[in-house]
Amino acid sequence: MITTVLAQGGVEGSDPILNITIFGLFVVITLGIVIYVSRRATSSASDFYTAGGGFSGPQNGVAISGDYLSAASFLGIAGAIALNGYDGFLYSIGFLVAWLVALLLVAELLRNTGKYTMGDVLAFRMRHRPVRAAAATSTLAVSFFYLLAQMAGAGGLVALLLNITDGFGQSVVIAIVGAVMIAYVLIGGMRGTTWVQIIKAVLLIAGAGVMTIWVLALYGFNFSAVLADAVRAGGETGEALLNPGKQYGATAITQLDFLSLGLALVLGTAGLPHILMRFYTVPTAKEARRSVVWAIWLIGLFYVFTLVLGYGAGAMVGPDEIRAAPGGANSAAPLLAYELGGTVLLGIIAAVAFATILAVVAGLTITASASFAHDIYANVIKKGELTDPDEEVKIARITAIVIGVVAIAGGILANGQNIAFLVALAFAVAASANLPTILYSLFWKRFNTTGALWSIYGGLGTTVLLIVFSPVVSGKPVNPATGKSASMLQGVDFSWFPLDNPGIVSIPLSFLLGYIGTVLSKDVPNADKVAEMSVRSLTGVGVEKSVAH
Amino acid sequence: MSTTDPSPAAGTRDWQAIEVEPDFQELRRRLRSFVFPVTGLFLGWYVLYVLLATYAAPFMSIKVLGNINLGLLLGLLQFVSTFAITAWYVKFADRRLDPLSSKIRQEIQGVDK
Numbered sequence: 181m182i183t184t185v186l187a188q189g190g191v192e193g194s195d196p197i198l199n200i201t202i203f204g205l206f207v208v209i210t211l212g213i214v215i216y217v218s219r220r221a222t223s224s225a226s227d228f229y230t231a232g233g234g235f236s237g238p239q240n241g242v243a244i245s246g247d248y249l250s251a252a253s254f255l256g257i258a259g260a261i262a263l264n265g266y267d268g269f270l271y272s273i274g275f276l277v278a279w280l281v282a283l284l285l286v287a288e289l290l291r292n293t294g295k296y297t298m299g300d301v302l303a304f305r306m307r308h309r310p311v312r313a314a315a316a317t318s319t320l321a322v323s324f325f326y327l328l329a330q331m332a333g334a335g336g337l338v339a340l341l342l343n344i345t346d347g348f349g350q351s352v353v354i355a356i357v358g359a360v361m362i363a364y365v366l367i368g369g370m371r372g373t374t375w376v377q378i379i380k381a382v383l384l385i386a387g388a389g390v391m392t393i394w395v396l397a398l399y400g401f402n403f404s405a406v407l408a409d410a411v412r413a414g415g416e417t418g419e420a421l422l423n424p425g426k427q428y429g430a431t432a433i434t435q436l437d438f439l440s441l442g443l444a445l446v447l448g449t450a451g452l453p454h455i456l457m458r459f460y461t462v463p464t465a466k467e468a469r470r471s472v473v474w475a476i477w478l479i480g481l482f483y484v485f486t487l488v489l490g491y492g493a494g495a496m497v498g499p500d501e502i503r504a505a506p507g508g509a510n511s512a513a514p515l516l517a518y519e520l521g522g523t524v525l526l527g528i529i530a531a532v533a534f535a536t537i538l539a540v541v542a543g544l545t546i547t548a549s550a551s552f553a554h555d556i557y558a559n560v561i562k563k564g565e566l567t568d569p570d571e572e573v574k575i576a577r578i579t580a581i582v583i584g585v586v587a588i589a590g591g592i593l594a595n596g597q598n599i600a601f602l603v604a605l606a607f608a609v610a611a612s613a614n615l616p617t618i619l620y621s622l623f624w625k626r627f628n629t630t631g632a633l634w635s636i637y638g639g640l641g642t643t644v645l646l647i648v649f650s651p652v653v654s655g656k657p658v659n660p661a662t663g664k665s666a667s668m669l670q671g672v673d674f675s676w677f678p679l680d681n682p683g684i685v686s687i688p689l690s691f692l693l694g695y696i697g698t699v700l701s702k703d704v705p706n707a708d709k710v711a712e713m714s715v716r717s718l719t720g721v722g723v724e725k726s727v728a729h
Numbered sequence: 730m731s732t733t734d735p736s737p738a739a740g741t742r743d744w745q746a747i748e749v750e751p752d753f754q755e756l757r758r759r760l761r762s763f764v765f766p767v768t769g770l771f772l773g774w775y776v777l778y779v780l781l782a783t784y785a786a787p788f789m790s791i792k793v794l795g796n797i798n799l800g801l802l803l804g805l806l807q808f809v810s811t812f813a814i815t816a817w818y819v820k821f822a823d824r825r826l827d828p829l830s831s832k833i834r835q836e837i838q839g840v841d842k
Contacts, residue, residue, distance in 0.1 A: 266789075266800055270782065273807045277775050280814055284764040404795025411796070423790035424782040424800050435783045442779035446772070469822060476815050480808050623761075711744035718756055719834045 195523045196342045202531040207360055210379055210535075214364055214372035228369035228573045229296040229550045230460040235374060237467040241474020244458050246377030248275075248449075248475065249384055249482055250326075250540040251333035251510075252603035255533060257483070258516075259509030261490020263499050265410070265421030267428050268490060270438070271604070272483035274445025279479065281615075282450040283472040288465035289622045289717040290456060297547075298456050298614065299555035302621055305709035306629040309560050314636040316555035318613035319453040321640055322606055323548040324590070326454070327541060327583070329602035331358070331591020333510060334537045340511045341530040351592045357538060358588035364542045365549070365580045370461060373542045380532075380539040385478060387532045388485040391513075394520050395492035406488065409495035421494060437679045441604055444683030448607025451614030454540075454547040465720050492516055541587060549579035594668075604681055605647055612639035612686040616694045622717060627698050628705050634697030639690030646682035651675050747837060756829045763821055771814055778803055 226232050235243070253275065260268025294300035299315035334357050344350050364372055399405040411418035420426040428438035449455060459468045493502065493512040496519045505511040517529035553576035558566050566572055594602070616635045620627040647653065655673035656666040664670060679685075716722055747753060782789055782800060789800030 266782075269801070269804055270779070273775075273778070273804055277771065277807055277811055280771050280811060281768070283815060284768055284818060402795070404797055407796035422796060422798055422801070423786055425786040428783070438783050439779060442775075446775055466827065469819065473815055473819055476811065480812060484805075484808065708744055711748040712742075714757070715744055715747050715753060715833075715837075718753070718760065719830045719837070721834050721837050 195527065196344075198523060198527040199341045199530045202527045203534045206383075206531050206535050207538075210376050211360075211363065211367075213375050213379070214368035217375050218368045218372050223570050223573055225296070225554070225569065225572050225576075227371065228576060229546070229554065230457070231369070231371040231374060233461060233463045234371075235461045235467075237462055237470025238474050239374075239378065240458060240462045240467070240471035242381050242478065243374045243377040243461070244455065244471055244475040245385070245478040245482070246379075246381030246539055247454055247458060247543040248479060249381065249536065250603060251330055251337075251533060251537045253482070253486065254384065254388070254536055255333060255337070255510040255513055256603065257486045258490045258493060259502065259512040260427075261487060262410075262493040262497070262502055262512040263509050264427035265414075265491070265494070266424050267426050267438070269487060270442060271445065272486060274442055275449070276476070276480050276483055278446045278449035279472060279476045281447065282455070283469070283476065285622070286450045286456070286618060287459050287468045287472050290618070291459045291462065291465045291468040292720045292723050293622070293713055293717045294460060296457070296460055296554050297551050298453055298618065299551065299559070302617060302632055303559070304713045305621070305705050306632055308564070311629055311632050311636075312555040312559050314633050315614075315617075316551045316560075318609070318636050318640050319551040319555075320548055321613065321644070322451075322453055322610045323544045323551075323583075324586070325606035325609055326452075326603065327544050327587045328590045328594045329606060330537050330541050330544070331587050332594035332602060334534070334591055337510070337514075337530065337533055337537070340506050340514060341526070345506070347592075354591045355588050357534065358541075358584050358591070361538050361541045361545060361587075362581055362584035364538070365545050365584075366577055370546055373539075373546050374461060376535075376542060377539045380535045381478065383532050384536055385482050385485075387529055388482060388489060391492075391517060391520060391525075391529070392485040392488045395488055395496070395516070398496075398520075403488065403491075406491050406495055410491045413495050413498040415500075421491075433678050436684065437681055440608075440679050440681040440684035443687055444604060444608040444611050444681055447611035447615055447683070447687055449610075451610035451618060452607070453551065453610070453614070454543045456614075456618075457547045457550065458543075464723065489513055489516060496520075545580050545583045545587070548583050549576045552576070552579045605652070608647075608681055608683040608686065609640065609643045611683060612643045612690045614639075615687075616691045620694050620698075621713075624698075625710050625714070626705070627694070628701055628703040630701035630703050631694045631696075631698030635690050635694030638693035638697075639686055642689055643682050643686040646677045646679075646686060649675050650677045650680055650682065652680050742837065747833075750833075752829065752833050752836075756826065756833065759825050759829070763818070763825075767814060767818070771810065774810060775807065778807060 224232075257268060257271045260271060262268075290301055293304055297315065298319060299312040302311040302315050331354060334354050342353060344353060364376055368375070395406065396403065399409070407422060410421055414421050417426070428434045459471065462468050462471055490512065493516040497512065497515045502509065502512045502515060505515060514526055514529055514533065518526040521528075553572050557575045558564060558572045613636050616639065617632050620631065620635070651667060653675065654667045654669045655675035658665045667675075781803070789798060789803070791799045793799055793802055
């Protein structure tokens with residue numbers, strides 16, 4: 181069985197023509213919808229970035245879950261649970277609990293104090309140009325890591341489902357995915373992107389729901405029986421699947437890594453720029469709250485599904501076959517779909533996974549391009565004195581194309597990495613570079629420009645530095661079975677930081693830097709602006725009126 | 730006015746005077762006295778859970794129902810507590826925050842017109 185899978189290169193029973201047809205159908209239908217909804221759009225920045233704030237809470241909540249439930253959640257977590265059992269489950273819990281930070285501390289206040297980007301919130305009462313430049317830098321950095329994770333997933337999926345094994349063929353398909361994504365963003369702006377995310381969220385959650393009920397039905401709706409079968413299929417190490425520590429329990433260092441990962445997951449969400457931007461697509465703080473509530477229910481439900489799917493894949497497909505499949509752990513969910521519903525279900529799930537990558541990448545692209553055009557171009561380079569209002573959107577569109585090309589190139593390079601893990605790195609950057617500054621500027625009167633710059637650049641710099649010198653990039657032992665190291669670079673070792681995830685160091689450090697920078701600086705924030713931000717963040721003055729026209 | 734300002738006409742209000750008014754102080758007190766302790770609570774409970782999973786693996790491996798062990802049960806309890814806190818906050822915001830914040834908003838924007 182294992183050898184036939186390897187020989188074929190794709191999943192046995194997979195029908196590439198059928199997979200491409202279903203995915204093509206999704207692209208055609210969503211593109212049609214994108215064109216349809218963008219008829220009414222104007223060329224204004226507000227329309228391109230936030231659909232004019234015209235979505236309702238429930239609509240935005242579904243779109244948020246579409247933006248958030250990336251390929252990492254679906255393929256990555258299901259794979260991590262199938263192979264590492266309980267340790268994979270932590271991702272789900274961290275990704276969900278994190279939403280409470282967004283709900284209680286960030287969503288509503290952010291909606292009331294900004295317009296398009298995180299830079300808006302910081303610039304409210306601090307020196308515009310430096311904080312906008314800093315906010316845009318960290319937004320672009322987080323988006324880059326996140327994009328890399330998604331595109332790496334696309335590569336693995338291509339290998340798995342379209343039976344394309346040579347590097348060139350995979351690169352062509354990644355390029356096509358990137359091109360479709362750019363089309364969504366250029367034609368539809370935030371309005372079109374949001375609808376793609378809504379459709380995708382419904383398909384993904386429904387697809388995962390059907391598979392979950394199917395798996396449970398086969399085991400007489402007894403989850404304990406699914407677990408028992410996963411233990412059996414796991415062979416000698418099967419029992420360890422149920423208990424904590426299979427992946428991270430080996431040494432004190434790996435245990436610390438697990439804590440670090442847990443911290444990055446729970447604090448990262450509320451600092452993810454593409455999630456923050458979604459709060460601006462609704463008209464009021466109350467709608468922002470409703471968005472998060474919808475998102476929490478949908479995302480929570482979905483993670484319960486992935487728990488069953490992960491153990492289900494472990495039980496019905498078996499860890500050996502998953503490991504041997506192209507795409508490794510990421511192929512657990514598609515392989516399970518094939519076990520359950522044959523070629524057709526595999527085709528549908530494959531198309532849903534592609535759609536997932538497409539929608540998340542589109543969301544990231546529009547966020548990164550908004551941040552560059554609005555913060556860097558319009559406010560830093562042009563000092564907020566653009567004469568032609570269409571110029572900013574034009575720049576945003578050009579940026580979107582550039583980011584799309586970078587994403588394609590990154591996807592080709594990062595092909596084959598575990599995507600849940602890459603996303604965890606993006607979370608570490610978001611939690612370190614963005615979250616401290618956002619919380620300080622919303623809740624701490626004295627917080628000033630110096631503090632913001634120290635926290636953003638310090639957090640971002642530390643995180644990136646620690647990742648570069650971590651075992652993720654170089655120096656992991658060579659696996660005798662595959663002859664390759666699990667690190668990104670082969671054959672070199674310049675790592676000195678022992679942990680895979682830097683969160684446990686970089687997040688507290690960034691909070692500390694924000695505090696020290698503020699206290700040491702003589703910079704006193706404008707008292708009137710501070711009062712204005714405080715009143716507006718809690719009451720929505722200005723925002724609620726501005727949508728009434 | 731800067732591009733950050735959602736409504737340029739608003740620059741003329743005396744924000745510092747509004748900020749010290751009792752209604753606004755009460756609103757801020759209500760919000761903070763809810764979100765800070767609750768954040769402490771759920772983060773504490775989450776960290777406790779991760780610590781247990783890391784350093785008390787034998788405890789988490791105790792089987793409770795068939796093959797379902799304590800680790801899995803406590804993990805699912807994290808889901809339950811997240812849903813519960815969400816519902817609790819929505820109820821709190823509807824009753825204790827929204828009426829007061831819309832009252833203040835109307836007062837401010839009414840004065841201006």
